[in-house]
Amino acid sequence: MALPQQRTTVPALEMKQLTGGYSTRKPVLHGVSMTVHPGELVGLIGLNGAGKSTAIKHILGLMVPHGGEVRIAGATLADNREKYRAMTAYVPEQPSLFPNLSVREHMRWTAMAYGLDKESSERKMAELADTFRMTEALGALPGTLSKGMKQKVMLMNALLVSPPLLIIDEPFLGLDPLAIKGLLAALEDARAKGSAILLSSHILPALERRADRLIVLHRGHVIAEGTPSSVMAQARESTLDDAFEALVTAAEGGSRRG
Numbered sequence: 001m002a003l004p005q006q007r008t009t010v011p012a013l014e015m016k017q018l019t020g021g022y023s024t025r026k027p028v029l030h031g032v033s034m035t036v037h038p039g040e041l042v043g044l045i046g047l048n049g050a051g052k053s054t055a056i057k058h059i060l061g062l063m064v065p066h067g068g069e070v071r072i073a074g075a076t077l078a079d080n081r082e083k084y085r086a087m088t089a090y091v092p093e094q095p096s097l098f099p100n101l102s103v104r105e106h107m108r109w110t111a112m113a114y115g116l117d118k119e120s121s122e123r124k125m126a127e128l129a130d131t132f133r134m135t136e137a138l139g140a141l142p143g144t145l146s147k148g149m150k151q152k153v154m155l156m157n158a159l160l161v162s163p164p165l166l167i168i169d170e171p172f173l174g175l176d177p178l179a180i181k182g183l184l185a186a187l188e189d190a191r192a193k194g195s196a197i198l199l200s201s202h203i204l205p206a207l208e209r210r211a212d213r214l215i216v217l218h219r220g221h222v223i224a225e226g227t228p229s230s231v232m233a234q235a236r237e238s239t240l241d242d243a244f245e246a247l248v249t250a251a252e253g254g255s256r257r258g
């Protein structure tokens with residue numbers, strides 16, 4: 001893999017020195033920078049309240065930065081609002097679906113909204129339904145689906161679009177082991193086709209194995225960044241779980257428990 005400084009492509013996501021949050025008097029993010037290149041899977045990790053969701057809201061253009069900026073494929077939200085939004089698909093931790101649309105109708109609506117070719121999107125929908133073992137549920141309404149199945153519908157919609165930037169918030173909780181395997185395969189596929197993926201999760205072993213790079217947020221600051229092995233080396237630990245604990249403890253200037 002090329003080193004970041006050798007890349008010539010425009011990053012799918014570039015957050016530069018972003019300060020932001022819910023009130024200018026008490027920022028949540030303090031000069032946060034992160035970059036995700038096309039074809040990369042970057043893991044965003046941090047304790048509860050570290051600022052991951054707030055960073056994602058800024059990337060999605062749902063919050064206005066107090067300072068710094070976010071660019072998606074080189075453009076800010078102010079440059080071209082419509083294009084900026086069309087570049088990204090977001091899968092929140094909590095599924096939100098239209099109660100009166102079946103799974104198939106959700107996917108057709110997504111394909112239409114993103115202007116996807118009808119034939120190839122129908123083919124991809126069938127492939128994704130197969131990957132996530134959802135073929136029999138394509139005609140079902142959300143109210144009749146389990147929590148994990150609803151999460152699968154959200155993921156299938158985002159993967160159908162395969163946009164330049166895919167942001168996924170905690171996808172592993174609630175999915176069965178085969179669905180996790182299917183998701184990881186589908187992410188590999190999206191990545192191979194050039195999508196950049198920012199994945200926020202507390203399930204560190206999955207990121208240790210799958211992420212190209214990690215960004216560790218703590219109290220709104222990036223306290224470590226790099227490949228999983230470099231983050232573990234920085235903390236002098238052999239698992240990401242242990243490295244994460246060591247980094248957070250060091251950032252708090254304290255000693256470790258246990």
Ligand SMILES: Nc1ncnc2c1ncn2[C@@H]1O[C@H](COP(=O)(O)OP(=O)(O)OP(=O)(O)O)[C@@H](O)[C@H]1O
Pocket residue numbers: 022028046047048049050051052053054055
């Ligand atoms: N709607 C809100 N209004 C005011 N403050 C908020 C709001 N949402 C979150 N916060 C605060 O912003 C900080 C960062 O929260 P955020 O939701 O970004 O954390 P997170 O890293 O996503 O945590 P988690 O792992 O629990 O999802 C916290 O101090 C939280 O209390």
